[in-house]
Amino acid sequence: MVHGAEDVFCDRCGADATTGAHADCVRARALEPPRYCSRCRRRMIVQVTPGGWTARCAEHGTHASR
C-alpha cells in the first residue's frame, strides 16, 4: 500500500510498491496488520490484540490501527 511519497515499499510483501501488482496485498491487508515498513522495508515488530495492532520499525517508529 502506498501512503505517500516516502512510502516506497509494500507494507505486506515488502517489495517495491511503485512497481508490480499489489492488488492481492491491498485486499489481504483488510484482514492483516502491516509487516514491512513502507519507508525502509525493515520487518516490523507487530503486536496484534483483540481490538487493534501496533507495528514498530526500529528506524521509523510505531504505526497503530487507531
Added chain:
Amino acid sequence: MTQILDVARTQVLGRGIGFDEAQAARALGLPDAELDALLDLAHDVRLKWCGDEVEVEGIVSLKTGGCPEDCHFCSQSGLFDSPVRSAWLDVPSLVRAARETAATGATEFCIVAAVRGPDERLMQQVREGVAAIAAEVDINVACSLGMLTQAQVDELAAIGVHRYNHNLETARSYFPDVVSTHSYEERLDTCEMVRKAGMELCCGGILGMGETVAQRAEFAAQLAALAPDEVPLNFLNPRPGTPFGDQQPMSATDALRAVATFRLVMPRTILRFAGGREITLGDLAERGVRGGVNAVIVGNYLTTLGRPASEDLSMLADLKMPIKALAKDL
C-alpha cells in the same frame, strides 16, 4: 443419500449419541443440494444438547513468532521465511486486552504463546498475567502454551486457568504431512494431562490443509474420542512464506458441511468458529452459527485480523442468540 440424515435425526438429535467416523464420512459426502438440510439438523442438535447460548471469546498472543516447531500452516514458526517477527506482550497490555475483550460481553480470554512448550520466562509472564487479570477483569482465563510437563499442568490449574487449548490440528493419518518436529502422541499426552488436572480441555484444529474428506471424518472421530469441552474449528488461511502458503482456502460449502458434521459427531461440545472464517465463509459464517456452531472468537486473531467484535455481536442479536454469561463457578 438422505438416509444418513434420518440416522442423525434418531441417533444424534433423539438420543444424543454422536456420529462415528463412517457416519461422519457419509455426512461429509452429502451433495450441495442437501447441505441446508444437514445444517438445519446440526442446528437442531446444537439447540437440543447445548441450548441457544453462544460462548464469546477473545484471544491474544503473549509471545509471537520464533517458534522452533514446523507446523506447516503457521506463520509463527521460526523455521519458515515468514514476515512475522518475534514479539512479547507486556503484562499491562495483556490486562488491557482482557479488559477490551470483557467489554464485548465475552466470557473467555485465551492467552496464547508460540512455543513448543513454556520455559520459565514464559511461565513467569503467565503467572503475573493471570494474577493481574483475575484482580482487575471479570473474565475466565484460558491458556494455549504448547506441550506441558505435569508440573506445568498442575501449576496452571492451581493459578486458576480454567481451560487449556491444545489442538490435535488434523487427523492422525495426515499429521506427519503437517508437522515433523513433534508427534500426534505428544499432543495427546498434553491433552490427557490437562483433562486429569481438572482443567477444561479445548482441542480442535484446522480444516482445509489438504486432508481428504475421509481424513476429515477421521479427525472428527479422533477429537470425539478425547471428549473435549470445546472444539475450535479453524479454516486454513494460507500464510505467506509457510509450506502451505500456496494452498487455496477451502470452499464455503465444504467448510459448512464440515461444521455441521463435527456437530453431529460431538452433539454436546462447545463448537467454536476460530480463525479463517472471514476468508473461507465471509457472510456465510452466519449460516454456520445456524448450522452447529455455538461459540465464536471475536476481534482479532494472533497474527491476523478478524472483523470487529461489534459485527459478530450484532449478528448474534439478529439471530436472537443470547451470549453466554459469566458463571464464576470454579
